[in-house]
Amino acid sequence: MKRILLLFALSLSGFGNAQVGAGDITGTILNETDKQPIYGIRVFLMDGDKRYNSRTNEDGRFRISAVPSGNYFVYMLKDGDTMRTEETYFIPIDGLRQIGEVMYSNKFLVLKPVVASANASGLKLTNGFLPIKTLTSEEIQKSPVKFDIKQLTSSMTSDVKLMDDGSLVFRGARKGDMIYMVDGMKIPQELSLPSAGIGKMMVYSGGLPAKYGDTMGGVVVIETASYFDLLREYTSQQLREEANQ
Secondary structure, X not given: OHHHHHHHHHHHHHHHXXXXXXXXXXXXXXXXXXXXXXXXXXXXXXXXXXXXXXXXXXXXXXXXXXXXXEEEOOEEEEOOEEEEOXXXXXXOOOOEEEEEEEEEOOOOOOOOOOOOOOOOOOOEEEOOOEEEEEEEHXXXXXXXXXXXXXXXXXXXXXXXXXXXXOOEEEOOOOOOOEEEEEOOEEEOOOOOOOHHHEEEEEEEOOOOOHHHOOXXXXXXXXXXXXXXXXXXXXXXXXXXXXXXX
């Protein structure tokens, strides 16, 4: 009796395996531009999370074996770009599906051109996301309030107001809640610095970087002019004067 049951179970198992048959698929990959075979291109099929792979030979031919019967797209991977056939191919049980010649091409999506305009006197972007108003040494020298750092700061952005008592107020913060950074060093709020010594001046009125995290207001960042900056400016001025003579 046990032998009969065992034979019956084995027969059911064999029947089930027969229903899950596998087949092969073969074809040739050609370059769409010159119709020449492509060597070494990876060809694969996807069955859920499973991938069945092959590579083309010198003639551009490939063969993928032991693929469960069903309909599949054929994927081609070359130089990091993946192309998929527009139609599916049926692989029969214990059979061979020949798909013939398949043309491979790099097709890119062409977007419409975008024109961007900028206001030279508006906000500038640093690292793509921080709104920072910046003044160069040339712009500072032309400012009518260049001799007063606080007035210069308030003139750079409407987010900063100069109060009657001489303190600066950044929008959304308490009076005096700000810091000065000169060449990377935090200094007291009573800043006295000749405008001729400033190489660049920036005002952070929002989105403060983590390195300025000890304030809830704003930051005035000043980079002083170096000897070489002054030398280049002097040399440029001399060249301009000689050219005008």
